[in-house]
Amino acid sequence: MARVRSTDGEGAGEWAWAPLHLHSCYSFLESCIRLEDLVEFAVDEGLPAVALTDRNGLYGAVPFYKLARARGVRPILGAELDLEAGGRVVLLAADGAGYANLCRLISQRRFMGLDPETGLQSDAGRLAPRFTDAQLTEQSAGLFCLSGHRQGPLARRLAERDWEGARVAAERLSRIYPGRFFLELFLHSPGDAAILRRLRVLGEELGLPCIVTPDAHYLTPADRSLYQVMASIRTLTSLRQAHPEKHLGGWFDLPRRDVLARRFPGERVAVANSLAVAMECDVELKLGEPIFPEFSFLDGRSPEGMLRALARAGLSRRYRTPTAEAQARMERELDVVCSLGYAEYFLIVWDIVQEARRRGICTTGRGSAADSLVCYLLGITDVCPMRHRLTFERFLNPLRLKTTGMVDIDLDIQWNRRDELLDFVYGRYGADNVAIIGSFSTYNARSAFADIGKVFGLPEREVRHHSKQLPHTAAAQIRSAGSRLVESEQIPMDRPPFDRMLPFVERIDQLPNHLGMHPCGVVIGRGGIEHMLPLERSAKGCVVTQYDMHGVEALGLVKMDLLGLAGLSVIPDTVTLARRANPRLQLEVGDLDRISQHDPHAWALIRRGDARGCFQIESPAMCSLLKMLGCKDLEALVAAVSVIRPGAANEGKKTEFARRYQGLEPVCYPHPSLSGVLGDTYGLMVYEEHVLTVAHSFAGMDLGRADLLRRAMVKHRGRDAFLGFEEEFRSGALAQGRAEEEIDRIWALLYDFCGYAFNKAHSASYARLAYQCAWLRSRFPAEFFAAVLSSRRGFYSQLTYVLDARNHGIGVLGPDVNESEAVFTTEHGRIRVPLAQVSGIGQESVRTLLAARARGGRFGSLAELLGRVTIPREDWIRLARVGALDALGPSRSQILCSLEVILWERAQQCSAELFSY
Structure with a gap:
């Protein structure tokens, strides 16, 4: 690399360093740095190592690790964590133990802010986790700690000239990370120079080393405007509106060496410390090595032996007189499966399917798994590959697995009992070994336009109107959509503010904006998975991996697709x-x-x-x-x-x-x-x-x-x-x-x-499933339509199915407090609508009414019904108006009148009792 002269006469080219505090797009709207661009920058700049330190997570760790290793750059895995004592620090994994501890530490977020009664996490606990000193201490081995920048526990106090508070915080962190704690020197604006001097003085006083590593939120100064747009989206503010979490000015780019030398002319040692720390960090992720859970049902047999025994038993069960061709194919498939080390995976799937059938839960293997005779013999799939001349290599090809990872068997499960089967998986393999696989929600044309439109001050109504005119396509194609689609032509893309918005819409294409849950993916491990990958808790209370399906597969963990299917x-x-x-x-x-x-x-x-x-x-x-x-x-x-x-x-x-x-x-x-x-x-x-x-x-x-x-x-x-x-x-x-x-x-x-x-x-x-549905519908039409209506997940609306049933001569009976159930049922060839279908009625009211009927039997009169069941007045009126109470009186109008009288008398009685004391 050419020697670059800095402004102070020192050689910037000699300033070898490594960025150790850097946010990527996996900090979710806190950075616009894509991992590919980051690694490319490191290669161009000749950086020997780069750290990824996203906020409170390791979301992008696996793809970053793979990209960096492939280009000869040392990947350093870390995170910026929020502390209960205030401020944020950066933790860097020095080795495998440090990576495991960082995963455990981040995973402890899922227990923060839990409601003791519901077990669910409050919004405050989920969105703003704070790590305690006890947690940091317990998981401190193998980790370097950097004191953080403006939001760090030291800089915040020093900015207020709270020397004692800064000293206490520094001593506390240096005790937790002895010999591995560094004071971060930063200069994001001229106003930071005073804090930098105070940090240096504090370091000399306490004998703590300093380190220079700018907190990067975008790669180059040219990306600042994009970062400001994304920060505005995150903070729900307009573009120029100030917010404590937004950096409207200053330098938050990843500086090149000459720029670093100009910003920190007298900090050559602190800059060199960044490279020294980087060279101490050497985490090796063992990618591609399968990690299977422990089995309790092998009974002393090897997984391969048990798989072969099950397959041979299945051959006799599936075929009365197995042909030599079927026998040979079975043995060939078994040899391939066992030689690749996937016997355990097949047994896991078999175990789940067996339990589903024991419980009467309808399930079937789908996708290319049906190409396998072994899957058919194990009962995982129900399509005979011999009859349909299916090719095993389409399912399991050793040549393909060298690049794609573990074989994948997907299971379809009746959707209304999927949770029951998931509970079995958690119970069988241990709650500490099972989690829902995460997935990243990324920007497309509609979502990018909607979010950026709000930042540029477009009214909510206008944002919604124009967003609906855009196709569900990549944001990078938004301009071409205007010329291809009639609806999109109505968006004035060449007028302000749309002309200023579109470049930003295109640039955030495919960037992740939050972590979600995979619709069917479940990861199963052994010995507790929180040391292998970080976990967090979703808004619904589910434990979710911070890695997506590709990251989970790369680590070699077992991934199961358990998809709830309405059909x-x-x-x-x-x-x-x-x-x-x-x-x-x-x-x-x-x-x-x-x-x-x-x-x-x-x-x-x-x-x-x-x-x-x-x-x-x-x-x-x-x-x-x-x-x-x-x-x-x-x-x-x-x-x-x-x-x-x-x-x-x-x-x-x-x-x-x-x-x-x-x-x-x-x-x-x-x-x-x-x-x-x-x-x-x-x-x-x-x-x-x-x-x-x-x-x-x-x-x-x-x-x-x-x-x-x-x-x-x-x-x-x-x-x-x-x-x-x-x-x-x-x-x-x-x-x-x-x-x-x-x-x-x-x-x-x-x-x-x-x-x-x-x-x-x-x-x-x-x-096969389609034919079975047709067979059932041709023989039990009323029951079939009732089941379809209960699933609520068909191709058409419920009204369409009701009209189709009527066109086929099937009557539809309205809701009735004595006849209706929780789902659609049938009575003498007619469909009975459930109480839950009454518009506006609360689900708790339905449960209360059905429970009362189950305990005491049918309701003989309106007075008896009101005496046994207590639900809101509005729900009683809704039930009466749709005819659910018709059987309890001579006419609907009279029932409504009687209902009003009884409810009024009850209210008066309650009022009298209230004021009688």
């Missing part, structure tokens, strides 16, 4: 209602896997497109496709679930597939070698697996390599990654004796298919 709730709820309507009916949810797949009533319903409420096939697009197909078998339904997706549908495959399926167009194959591969889809590429099988059959590619080709086509990797396989494909095809013209045609076919398509395993799993 799975409809099936068991329909069966329950059907048995209740007909006590002699012998039907269990498990029996649906053994029903005829050629039921004429179910297929007639599907062919008519009359499938409202049926999982996956009720949308207008699907109903139209099924009518076009005249669908009459499960294989066609599997194809329909996939052909509706963009990868196939955008290529005009819907019409072509329908015509070939109906025999209106001859079936032809792109190449004779593909007749066995594309036979079930009439010569058309429909599934993701077709990329594997076409590349394998036509070009002789290994299925593992073919899967990498398939992966290059999806996950938004773009066509460049896909084209990187072209040479391998062409050389393999030539070795198979294919002609150049044939190779060009098949490669073009794959290239055009590049997009998002369902994998066949996923399509088969969802088609």
Whole structure:
């Protein structure tokens, strides 16, 4: 690096240092520094190490660690913490023990501010945690402590000339971190010079070393305006409005060496101390090494031995007379699973599924897991991969796992009992070993425009109006949206203040603004996970990881996707209602896997497109496709679930597939070698697996390599990654004796298919559920619609389902205090509306009324009802007006009058009793 001269004549190029106090975008609106830009800056500047010290968290630690290591920069993991004694300090992990202690310390936030009665965290406890000296002391090993800047416990006191308070605070922290406590010297504005001198004097008096490391909130001075916009969003202020948490002026950039030398001309030793501390910090995260929980059900067996025993037992259960092909495939899959060290993972999933079935909770594996015969034999999935000719490599490809990490099995669970199964997971593996995986909410066009519009002073009404005119797209594309969409054209983007807003809207694209919860992800560890990754408590009381799913996977922790699915709730709820309507009916949810797949009533319903409420096939697009197909078998339904997706549908495959399926167009194959591969889809590429099988059959590619080709086509990797396989494909095809013209045609076919398509395993799993829904609806229509209405999560509104039920001759009965339940039920082929559907009624009132009826039986009169149940007057009126009390009187108007009289008399009586003392 070239030697740079500072203004005082000293060589700035000799000022080797390391930034140790730096906020990234993972401080959530306290910084606009992206991790990629930070590492690039460090490389350009020749910085040997950089610390990441986001406020009260390690949210970006894993991606920062990976990015820095990849570019040869030493990543230092730390955090800026708020103290109960006042102020903030910076903690830096020196080693693995320090990282573990920092994780534990941050995780203790989840116990701060808990309400002793509810166990939930108050807003004050959740949003403003304060760490005590006792907590710092307990978790002090392996950590360096820096005294902080303007908000530090020392600087705040010295600014007020409270020498004694500053001295006490410094001595306290130096006792907690002996030999590892440094006084931070800072100069963010000319006014900080006096505090800097006082800090230096305090350090000399107490014998404490000083360190120079600016508190960076943006990379360069040019980013200051963006930081001020983000700080205004965070503090709910306008752009120029002052706030204690906003730095409207000063220098909060990450200075280059020459700038650092000019700002701190006499602090060469303190600057050098930053590099000395950095070289002492060497945390090595063991990424990619699987960490499995402890099992209590192995009974002395090895995980591999137990998995093999379960799979072999499942082979006999699933197939009466297993074929040699099934036996060989099972052993091959088991060998791959065990050799990769994933036997424990399969056992965890099996354990959860077994418990779900024991409790009668409907669950099924989805996604590519259905490509695995072992998953089918364990009961994790319910689609036979032999029958549907599913490819195991699509699910578990050792070549892919080298770059993507652990294999992933997703479970769909009936949504109204998902929490029950989660409670089992917490109980089985220990609450200290389980947490909900976090996810980061990031800015898109709408959210960025809305937040920045408020900062620039736009009225709330105008912000909402214009935000709704923008598409759900990246904020970086907001200008192009104005020219592409009619709605967005109404936004005057070239007029003030919109013209000043848009550059900021584009620049905060994809920046995280807060931590949320993954919709279905759960992490399971061992020995307590709070030393492996930081945790916090959500507003709803759930313990959530500060790392997202990618960070959790990188650490090797087991990640489970337990997704609540409304469609799975409809099936068991329909069966329950059907048995209740007909006590002699012998039907269990498990029996649906053994029903005829050629039921004429179910297929007639599907062919008519009359499938409202049926999982996956009720949308207008699907109903139209099924009518076009005249669908009459499960294989066609599997194809329909996939052909509706963009990868196939955008290529005009819907019409072509329908015509070939109906025999209106001859079936032809792109190449004779593909007749066995594309036979079930009439010569058309429909599934993701077709990329594997076409590349394998036509070009002789290994299925593992073919899967990498398939992966290059999806996950938004773009066509460049896909084209990187072209040479391998062409050389393999030539070795198979294919002609150049044939190779060009098949490669073009794959290239055009590049997009998002369902994998066949996923399509088969969802088609199975769709058919079961159609079978149930064709036989128990009233019970089916009642279950759909209770789920409240269908494709259409509840009113649409009610009207559809009436169109099919199913009556709908209003709410009734003696007949209605907590959910929709049926009575003699008609649907009964629950009390909770009464507009405006409180849920506590509904619970109180149902509990009273369960204890004392039906209500014989209005007087009896009012005598046994106490709920707010407004709820009584609501019930009466909708007819829920009609059975207790001669007419609704008379009931309303009687109700008013009784309630008035009761109020008078209470008033008299109140003043009788």
